[in-house]
Amino acid sequence: MDKTFRIKRFAPEKDNASRWEDFSVELGPHERLLDGLVRIKEFTDGSLTFRRSCAHGMCGSCAMKINGRSRLACQTLADDMPELVIFEPLPAFPVIKDLVVDMEPFFEKIRSVMPYLVNDEPLPGRERPQSPEEMEKILDSIRCILCACCTSSCPVYWGDKQYLGPAALVKAARFVLDSRDRGGKARLDLVSGAHGAARCHSIYNCVEACPRDIDVTRHIAILKRQTLKRGLRGAR
């Protein structure tokens, strides 16, 4: 079927401001929007710039704003979209070129929440035991592919670029909820500041945007609750 791809473009060396350009693309019913972008780049306009790698929703490269929503171009089928498909770079991050944005601010937030297992207890000779029920608590958060669909859709993040944002909070919750982790207090301190979990107004944009269907706000709520619990205990 024929589609019109309307793409917001910006060439840093040529354009003072972004501009729109239309391409018409023929796509089979099972084809992904990413296939269309690749076809334009390979056969029509090689300068069209976007990130991609795995092409099946596992690497997080191809997040962009498509018809008003942050999503993965490789996980959206041509069939499910109207004739006119509008592509813009992910909101809330500085644009580098066309659909490519600067991801450093995003990864910096992820790095700031102690995103690793903390446990200094003596190591057993074999694996540390963890029951399936304990494992189940982190099952949702370990699926994150760091695509930034959530953070780029968060109105609080739009207004406050120091806000940790949903993805970093999910990452923090992944460790807070891991029965093997002992970093609890220090990590909760990191997410309980003025730009931490408390900033979230539970507007749910992030949940809607997540291509992995992660219940983002549930993780933020857990962080809020645990911070609060610790606060109360501390006051006694």
Added chain:
Amino acid sequence: MVHRFDTLVIGSGLAGLSAAIEASLQGTVAVIAKLYPTRCHSSAAQGGIAAALGNEEPDSIEWHVYDTVKGGDYLTDQDAAGTLCEDAIKTVIRLEHLGVPFSRTPQGKIAQRRFGGHTRDFGAAPARRACYSADRTGLAIVNTLYEQCAKQPVAFFPEYHVLDLVIEDGRCLGAVALELRTGEICAFEAGATIIATGGYGRVFKTTSNAMASTGDLLGILYSKGMPLEDMEFFQFHPTGLLGLGILVTEGARGEGGVLVNGNGETFMEKYAPRIKDLAPRDMVSRAIITEIKEGRGIGGNDYVYLDLRNVPRKTLETRLPEIMTFSRIYMGVDPSEKPIPVAPTAHYAMGGIPTDRDGRVLITESGAAVEGLFAAGECACVSVHGANRLGCNSLLDTVVFGRRAGMKAAAQKDKSGPGMPPGAMERARETVSSLLNNKGGVRAGAIKKELQELMMDKCSVFRDDAGLRAAAEKIETIRQKAGNISIDDKGEKFNTELLDAIETIHLVNLGEAIVHSALQRTESRGAHCRQDYPERDDGNWLKHTFIRKKDGEIHFSFKPVSITKFKPEKRQY
């Protein structure tokens, strides 16, 4: 800009991250990668990582070694397979200690499932050896190792594309890379350089590999006249989603899924009576193509079904959730209600940069190495996979040999190395500017398409002399055309079109190496199946191929296989 580190790691997949963590214990480390670190293709690995933990049923290291050797159709180097399988247990335990969220048994141990070619008692029956995190084991391990790097002094240079390695007088001095964001050419000087750039499935039209899996560093070494090993052995995974090639893990058959042909019959019992659908991949892919060729594809078409309807819904949801999602999104199929249309997809490169067990890059089949240069992961050929890799042995390979290479590289005496010679960056600048100024008018996309279709048609699951000869000729014309690639984008910043063109040229060179290696090996072994030479020929061919190109001429030499314990036998399952 010139950067200087004790150890330079190229690639941030599981091999690169494992090497970097290890090397960071002994000095400064930089990891450069053309993608953001977690975007590597290791993140797409689904089914698991093999280790004879024996958590679910009895297992032994020796059975694992035997399976690896037999799976590789006896081309596996047995000393290396021994190292792989012995290190497996402590490697997986260490990954758990670092935080990898493995699926668990009711007793809280790492859960294990069945996988193709992994057996107990030397082939008696399938064994539960694959440690997994549902069907997203790669993502779980990549995230954990990347997280660990945040604790170590590892400097990341994301979105730096390596254009050249600097090797002078038998010694590697570092690499030259292009920073995507600025377009600047930078040098990375290092005492030791580790190549961990993954596979090159993009040589073929239908593949499970990422668009970034283009084998750049193999292309660079090959064009320097250095050898590549066993390039004729490329694995086709039996179950790629029809038309897309997206992988459906063998774990799906491990959990009880079966392959069904157009007559509605299961067929693997004809080809592997004992372990049927869990036979090694080369055999299952050949079985599927045979069914299709004999008219028993679904509706006479080029695919068969993977039927998961007999697997309990709960198992599908907890152990194969990603497969459920992929099938729904891309095929519109709910596997608990309908079978999934599948066909073989180009999946894994057994061949690659020849190395020893410490990752040292070899320049001769007798074992001479380039000083200061290492390789690990899918880009390397140790060779633990021989003529056909077993499922779950690759993640294991990346972590085991990534670590070993990291350890050895960081232990180099002359840590900082002698530095780059003048002109090192100049060569890369010239490559870039000649591409940018080329007015030949050929599109890299067109070259890539022609190559990928050719490779799929003439050099995939089944091969023969006539097809390979035709392919070799055609590749030569493709190469000449590739000399006229022009680029629309003249900008310096984030010029991905330029990099696509460079990747395409590497792919053409690798296509050539694969086709010529396949042409000269006149036998069938593992994934290399010659219809005109259907039998394995140990008398003439129990040896590794080294291909190299010097002054436009292709040369072959051979390296004996290390055989310690298991004498070659007929391979039956």
